[in-house]
Amino acid sequence: MSSSSDMTKNIHQGRNVKRFREMMSIKQEALAYELGGDWTQKRVSLLEQKETIEKDILDQIANILKVPADAIKNFDEETAIFNIQNNYEGSNASTGTIGIFQNCDINPVEKLFQVLEENKLLYERLLKAEQDKNELLTRIVEGKLNQK
Template identity: 50%
Template sequence: MTTHTAMPNHKVHEGRNIKRFREMLGIKQDALAFDLNMSQQAVSLLEQKETIDTPLLQKISALLKIPVEAIQNFDEEQAINIIANTVNTVNDNATGQVFQINPTINTSEKWMEALEEIKRLNEDKIALYERMLKEKDDMMAKYEQLMNNR
């Protein structure tokens, strides 16, 4: 099995990784911006930065419910190489090839399951927020009606 080390001149782009995880989780820039108390344009600029200040990175990772290390260490090029090398030919004979699946695939599946769970939780959070906004609107309408009846 081939092992891969990071390329010496290749740096992980933290902003791009934030964007990738955000998109995988189905979170819009506006929603992340709201949670970070900044504008959508600021989030867009943040996603273009190669490195992010640690306190902000920690806040973003907490909001996305993923480890800081995932943002700091995810390297798409390396991930593609690892995935490409998870299927190794064990035996090539007249009956055909026998493949061995590396357990790395299980790790990817676990990541995808975790990301799907986070996405579901975020959808629940959005639904709750929308219900709260509707209740606020209903209360405001009742208040306005009471004020008009005076």
């Protein structure tokens, strides 16, 4: 296992600037323009080749790209790829969604028919209540007509 100082040596800040810039769909010319002054596309290109970048420039770039400066300083592609490969939900059937439902006894079609049957019973009860209400109203109206 490598120490944290070894990991820091492997991080190429210039490449990270390039990765973040490309993720944001920003061209080198646009970044140079945002940096202002005597920045050009060529200078941005040279900056992206540097392993370490001065803190003030890195802070400016991070502000322009709207990412934390630490993200540029500490992003390690190998670690990111390792984490994605080992933590991807579908990479291991025992921990992925398939694994969650392996011992599940629910039959979705059966559950659907159960819900439909419950809806049918509710509808029949509602219909019966409406019929009872109509009968009651009919008796009330007939009673009032007989009184006149």
